[in-house]
Amino acid sequence: MAIVITVRLPESCLDPSVRSLTHRIQKLTSVLEVTKAMAAERDLDSLLARILSEATKVIEADRGSLFLLDREREELWTKIAHGSEEIRVPLGSGIAGTVAKTGEVINIPDAYREQRFNRTFDQTSGYHTRSVLCVPMRDAAGEITGVIEGLNKKEGTFTSEDEELLLAIGGQAAMAIEKALLYEEISRLFEGFVSASVAAIESRDPSTAGHSGRVAALTTTLAQSLEGAGASGYREVRFSSQDLQEIRYASMLHDFGKVGVREAVLVKAEKLYPWELELVRARFALARRDLELASYRRRYQLALSPGGRSPTSLNEQEDAQLASSFQELDQAFEFILRCNRPTVLPDGGFERLTELSRVTYRDGQNRTQPLLLSKEVEALSIPRGSLSVAERREIESHVTHTFRFLSLIPWSRSLRRVPEIAYAHHERLNGTGYPRAIPRDQIPLQSKMMAVADIYDALTAADRPYKKAVPHAMALDILWQEAAAGQLDPELLSVFVDAEVPKVALGKATR
Numbered sequence: 001m002a003i004v005i006t007v008r009l010p011e012s013c014l015d016p017s018v019r020s021l022t023h024r025i026q027k028l029t030s031v032l033e034v035t036k037a038m039a040a041e042r043d044l045d046s047l048l049a050r051i052l053s054e055a056t057k058v059i060e061a062d063r064g065s066l067f068l069l070d071r072e073r074e075e076l077w078t079k080i081a082h083g084s085e086e087i088r089v090p091l092g093s094g095i096a097g098t099v100a101k102t103g104e105v106i107n108i109p110d111a112y113r114e115q116r117f118n119r120t121f122d123q124t125s126g127y128h129t130r131s132v133l134c135v136p137m138r139d140a141a142g143e144i145t146g147v148i149e150g151l152n153k154k155e156g157t158f159t160s161e162d163e164e165l166l167l168a169i170g171g172q173a174a175m176a177i178e179k180a181l182l183y184e185e186i187s188r189l190f191e192g193f194v195s196a197s198v199a200a201i202e203s204r205d206p207s208t209a210g211h212s213g214r215v216a217a218l219t220t221t222l223a224q225s226l227e228g229a230g231a232s233g234y235r236e237v238r239f240s241s242q243d244l245q246e247i248r249y250a251s252m253l254h255d256f257g258k259v260g261v262r263e264a265v266l267v268k269a270e271k272l273y274p275w276e277l278e279l280v281r282a283r284f285a286l287a288r289r290d291l292e293l294a295s296y297r298r299r300y301q302l303a304l305s306p307g308g309r310s311p312t313s314l315n316e317q318e319d320a321q322l323a324s325s326f327q328e329l330d331q332a333f334e335f336i337l338r339c340n341r342p343t344v345l346p347d348g349g350f351e352r353l354t355e356l357s358r359v360t361y362r363d364g365q366n367r368t369q370p371l372l373l374s375k376e377v378e379a380l381s382i383p384r385g386s387l388s389v390a391e392r393r394e395i396e397s398h399v400t401h402t403f404r405f406l407s408l409i410p411w412s413r414s415l416r417r418v419p420e421i422a423y424a425h426h427e428r429l430n431g432t433g434y435p436r437a438i439p440r441d442q443i444p445l446q447s448k449m450m451a452v453a454d455i456y457d458a459l460t461a462a463d464r465p466y467k468k469a470v471p472h473a474m475a476l477d478i479l480w481q482e483a484a485a486g487q488l489d490p491e492l493l494s495v496f497v498d499a500e501v502p503k504v505a506l507g508k509a510t511r
């Protein structure tokens with residue numbers, strides 16, 4: 001058996017040239033590590049802080065600053081300067097401004113002997129600058145995008161090797177910053193697209209304005225509440241910031257497919273459309289006029305007949321009969337108005353509609369017309385809500401429209417499940433949902449959470465023309481009933497209640 005003994009000699013025992021090479025390798029390794037870290041960072045503020053922190057370590061500086069070039073204002077600006085708030089420097093002014101303008105490296109061993117050094121920063125911060133190394137940051141095209149500088153070499157002054165290392169870091173930093181800025185621009189662009197899409201949805205149905213935003217807030221808060229959620233089977237679930245962004249976008253856009261639903265159906269508050277009810281009202285007005293004409297015809301004929309009754313007696317009888325007929329007609333119309341509301345009538349409550357459909361009147365051309373059309377009887381007989389079976393299917397089709405629309409978007413890898421999550425938000429655990437009636441194990445967890453949030457907001461929202469807002473406690477009772485019926489996930493609902501998600505997400509009272 002071979003025994004290997006490794007002896008690590010102190011650095012002081014090494015040959016000076018070996019020590020120098022080892023030191024340089026360590027620094028180059030640090031530069032590579034910084035480059036890898038920069039490539040993985042997308043948040044600009046975090047990236048800038050990381051660049052500055054690692055750069056000062058590599059060149060062994062006490063402090064540092066990183067300035068970006070604002071070409072439109074011809075200024076350098078930074079929030080990343082040790083001991084400082086945001087600083088703006090005119091291009092060409094001071095050491096940083098000169099480097100940004102000329103592209104030359106400035107290495108000053110004694111700052112207070114350099115005319116270009118601005119002592120104002122030292123005076124306001126109480127810091128004493130001795131040595132300065134400032135280099136330009138150039139992107140892949142060679143354009144200067146900013147400068148990075150180190151202050152006060154910890155031992156001695158900055159060397160040509162430090163210049164080389166800082167230039168290398170600056171070049172990599174410039175490309176990383178450019179990528180982060182591009183990512184930030186794309187993120188803002190996409191955020192604007194999502195906001196515009198939500199505005200398009202809400203313009204179709206202004207009564208539900210704010211619904212998408214509230215559902216997104218409720219769903220993401222519920223997702224964050226799962227971590228460590230007591231006895232819940234989901235307490236080990238963790239959602240990253242990218243996962244939460246995916247959930248938020250899916251929730252914001254879950255109803256986008258409503259742009260493909262007819263607006264009249266989308267905002268239908270009662271069983272008859274407004275113009276349909278006006279036609280019924282007009283027919284009742286014509287029927288009223290027909291009753292009057294019939295009454296006056298009878299009066300005229302009886303008045304002309306030999307030995308007819310006295311005009312006074314005749315008019316009294318006709319007036320009473322006409323008033324009774326008017327009352328019946330008014331009561332019938334009131335009944336129609338009650339049927340038109342999206343409420344549930346007792347069993348058999350719609351039978352009178354069939355009777356009314358047999359009532360006729362004569363129009364202006366003396367033609368017999370029905371008081372109610374068969375399609376109106378069918379609409380007024382809707383047992384629950386205001387939509388017919390066909391109209392409800394049209395409303396439900398918005399989910400498929402949403403999926404088709406979202407599937408056309410080239411989502412990034414971190415957001416690729418947005419269409420799938422939005423597609424399943426109306427599916428139910430017992431397979432009674434729509435549009436696919438898929439079983440519980442095929443419904444994404446994010447969709448199950450969104451289902452709870454969507455129903456809660458639909459119940460408690462005070463902006464629906466066809467229903468009143470339900471109090472928080474009653475809304476939870478309804479949600480528990482749906483969970484008991486196998487439609488919603490009871491564990492998710494338990495977290496929703498225990499974590500007071502509506503209060504956290506929307507500031508709604510939960511007591």
